[in-house]
Amino acid sequence: MNGQNRSMTEPDVNPPARQAAKPLSGPQKALHKLGLVRDIDLALHLPLRYEDETRITRLADAREGEVVQIEATVRASEVKLGGRRQLLVTVDDGTDSCVLRFFTFYPALQKSLAVGHAVRLRGELKGGFMGWTMMHPSVQASGGALPTALTPVYPTVAALPQVYLRKAVAGGLARAELAQTIPPELEYENGQYRTWNLREALSFLHHPTPQVALATLEDHSHPAWQRLKCEELLAQQLTQLQAKRERDRLRAPVLLAQTQTQTHAHAPLHEQLLAKLPFALTGAQRRVCAEIGRDLARPVPMHRLLQGDVGSGKTVVAALAATICMDARWQCALMAPTEILAEQHFRKLIGWLEPLGVKTAWLTGSQKTKERREMLALIASGEAGLVVGTHAIIQDKVVFKNLALAIIDEQHRFGVAQRLALRNKLAPQNEVDDAGNDAETVLEPHLLMMTATPIPRTLAMSYYADLDVSTIDELPPGRTPIITKVVNDARRDEVIERIRAQLHQGRQVYWVCPLIEESEALDLSNATETHAHLSTALQGSGESGGSPVLVGLLHSRMPVAEKKAVMDLFISGQMGVLVSTTVIEVGVDVPNAGLMVIEHAERFGLSQLHQLRGRVGRGAAASACVLLYSTGEAPRLSETARARLKAMMDTNDGFEIARRDLEIRGPGEFLGARQSGAAMLRFADLLTDTALLDWARQAAPIMLDRYPALAEKHVQRWLGGKAQYLKA
Numbered sequence: 001m002n003g004q005n006r007s008m009t010e011p012d013v014n015p016p017a018r019q020a021a022k023p024l025s026g027p028q029k030a031l032h033k034l035g036l037v038r039d040i041d042l043a044l045h046l047p048l049r050y051e052d053e054t055r056i057t058r059l060a061d062a063r064e065g066e067v068v069q070i071e072a073t074v075r076a077s078e079v080k081l082g083g084r085r086q087l088l089v090t091v092d093d094g095t096d097s098c099v100l101r102f103f104t105f106y107p108a109l110q111k112s113l114a115v116g117h118a119v120r121l122r123g124e125l126k127g128g129f130m131g132w133t134m135m136h137p138s139v140q141a142s143g144g145a146l147p148t149a150l151t152p153v154y155p156t157v158a159a160l161p162q163v164y165l166r167k168a169v170a171g172g173l174a175r176a177e178l179a180q181t182i183p184p185e186l187e188y189e190n191g192q193y194r195t196w197n198l199r200e201a202l203s204f205l206h207h208p209t210p211q212v213a214l215a216t217l218e219d220h221s222h223p224a225w226q227r228l229k230c231e232e233l234l235a236q237q238l239t240q241l242q243a244k245r246e247r248d249r250l251r252a253p254v255l256l257a258q259t260q261t262q263t264h265a266h267a268p269l270h271e272q273l274l275a276k277l278p279f280a281l282t283g284a285q286r287r288v289c290a291e292i293g294r295d296l297a298r299p300v301p302m303h304r305l306l307q308g309d310v311g312s313g314k315t316v317v318a319a320l321a322a323t324i325c326m327d328a329r330w331q332c333a334l335m336a337p338t339e340i341l342a343e344q345h346f347r348k349l350i351g352w353l354e355p356l357g358v359k360t361a362w363l364t365g366s367q368k369t370k371e372r373r374e375m376l377a378l379i380a381s382g383e384a385g386l387v388v389g390t391h392a393i394i395q396d397k398v399v400f401k402n403l404a405l406a407i408i409d410e411q412h413r414f415g416v417a418q419r420l421a422l423r424n425k426l427a428p429q430n431e432v433d434d435a436g437n438d439a440e441t442v443l444e445p446h447l448l449m450m451t452a453t454p455i456p457r458t459l460a461m462s463y464y465a466d467l468d469v470s471t472i473d474e475l476p477p478g479r480t481p482i483i484t485k486v487v488n489d490a491r492r493d494e495v496i497e498r499i500r501a502q503l504h505q506g507r508q509v510y511w512v513c514p515l516i517e518e519s520e521a522l523d524l525s526n527a528t529e530t531h532a533h534l535s536t537a538l539q540g541s542g543e544s545g546g547s548p549v550l551v552g553l554l555h556s557r558m559p560v561a562e563k564k565a566v567m568d569l570f571i572s573g574q575m576g577v578l579v580s581t582t583v584i585e586v587g588v589d590v591p592n593a594g595l596m597v598i599e600h601a602e603r604f605g606l607s608q609l610h611q612l613r614g615r616v617g618r619g620a621a622a623s624a625c626v627l628l629y630s631t632g633e634a635p636r637l638s639e640t641a642r643a644r645l646k647a648m649m650d651t652n653d654g655f656e657i658a659r660r661d662l663e664i665r666g667p668g669e670f671l672g673a674r675q676s677g678a679a680m681l682r683f684a685d686l687l688t689d690t691a692l693l694d695w696a697r698q699a700a701p702i703m704l705d706r707y708p709a710l711a712e713k714h715v716q717r718w719l720g721g722k723a724q725y726l727k728a
Helices: 026-033 039-043 107-112 162-175 198-206 214-218 223-248 269-276 283-296 314-327 339-356 369-381 416-423 457-462 489-504 527-537 560-571 606-613 639-650 654-665 668-675 690-706 708-727
Strands: 049-051 067-080 086-092 097-102 118-126 132-135 138-141 151-153 303-308 331-335 360-363 386-389 403-409 446-451 468-472 482-488 508-512 551-554 577-580 593-598 623-629
Touching: 026 162, 039 162, 067 097, 097 118, 107 138, 151 162, 162 198, 198 223, 223 457, 223 690, 223 708, 269 314, 269 339, 283 303, 283 314, 283 446, 283 468, 303 314, 314 331, 314 339, 314 403, 314 446, 331 339, 339 360, 339 386, 339 560, 360 369, 457 690, 482 489, 482 639, 489 508, 489 527, 489 593, 489 623, 527 551, 527 577, 551 560, 593 606, 606 623, 606 639, 606 654, 623 639, 639 654, 690 708
Parallel strands: 097 132, 303 446, 303 468, 331 386, 331 403, 360 386, 403 446, 482 623, 508 577, 508 593, 551 577, 593 623
Antiparallel strands: 049 151, 067 086, 067 118, 086 097, 118 132, 118 138
């Protein structure tokens, strides 16, 4: 059909260039940058604070430091030259006078402040020998009715002035479809918020009356705020439950744990692996293995998060899950965020599985062409039962014969699109397999995500509500608790002496720096300088007391081969000290390392500090972590930095660390890339609104079952197209 004969009702999906939409103006682009596209987006863009323009204050009644609105007449106006150019204007309201001072001004402002003009001004009053002054007050013509509500001040970006944004928000609020979507029978029973519908709550929060207690708006305890929190939490719970139910309708390969009496003439792989391991599983490991085994035996895709503190033994659980998959003659993929971590897994899994006859493929972005071609062939033919690598696993050229289990380590380090790409690697099968999987069914792989950052209960209930969570809450026996010390950078020489003592005992040491190169803004020591300093300071500090000490350097910009060579030397024990950036944050396992020094520890997040500390204490000997901090030119550390370092001193428990990290920084650190596209909670607070969260969890399944149309409308209002990202 050509363009001239096209039906008037049929959309033109490929309009010609001449019909292209008008380019957006500066303010319109800024609105899009803030995500304010739909009317409901504008309606939900709430003020940061409010200004009271509802009353006029007499200068005679004003107080120092108060932000006031006055009406006055201009008595004098001059541009003062010499030094910094400024506009000085004297006004009088009949009770006192005030000097207005502008360092930035334009002819239009000068015109509006001409002598004799009556003006309305708003700003902060400062007192002094010369009387009242105001710096850069807002200026408008005097007269006209005063507002009856507080004036909102919205979060904004460059090119989006408050006046434009206020009009846009008011228009969006007026047009937005805000009909009630929560059935009366499901309303939250406690509190006064039920007396407010959504439109009333939003209208009030955009323009509250001057009589309202501002504290209830600031701490979000006002009933109008409670209304929004309930609606937001319900939308999130509905989305998570929808994602879980949608996955339950999908089909996955049935992976049954084999026994010797079935198709195997000898013991199945997972039993062989258990027999070969040089250690016994902890009770927690056995429990989570059973949970994963039950999931794999079902014809619906597993979507499980395996969480456990550093050193709790998640890798062996993943290996046992992989053996169940390979025993059923399917392939398994393990994807890690860095080559160092991927190689650590590869070494460990090779050591466990190769003696059992398992062929393992290794895939990273830095491989030589020939090796990569060989690996791709092993994967495509199915000869490689296990594939370990980085994000290179999800590239288009990687074709699996029959992928059935995808394991993602440190899942928060991967984006939504990367996780979806790995799930999509299982193509429809051409024939029915031994477990009876239907040839016509499009199969999804089972997904096991692992994290060494334990998820606090409120996060598990909200952002991870669509997942089944397995927790390894028990460390292997024989581990000695790590002693953590917080030390001022001025005592660096004492720390170096501590390193010498470790080296004399034949132990190894990590020294972690936050930057590779010098930064004028942060003025932090870099890894290169620290490496040079330690190399000089530690000569002759080896185990024999006189032998040279090998001090290595590791950072993300080094060539892959060089990184590998450095790590090999450290893992083999030939290198005494490893100076590194945070590339060793997770996965590196060197039991002989007994001391971790973290330089500028005040710059790291709490969960990252805990992960770094977990690189030591992996053997039976006592280990320590030194947190070197510097206040720079400030007299003391910030409250946030002090709270982090205190938490590290107080506990080695990853779950307690996670709880405190949530208190200090909020949920962003735990969500990682899952928040890409999936709006974080803007209004509800997981630390204070647990009662509302409990209500939303109970209401969501009832609403989906009894009121599916309202549920869909509610989710679309709050999340729009972003809900799909929560399914990854």
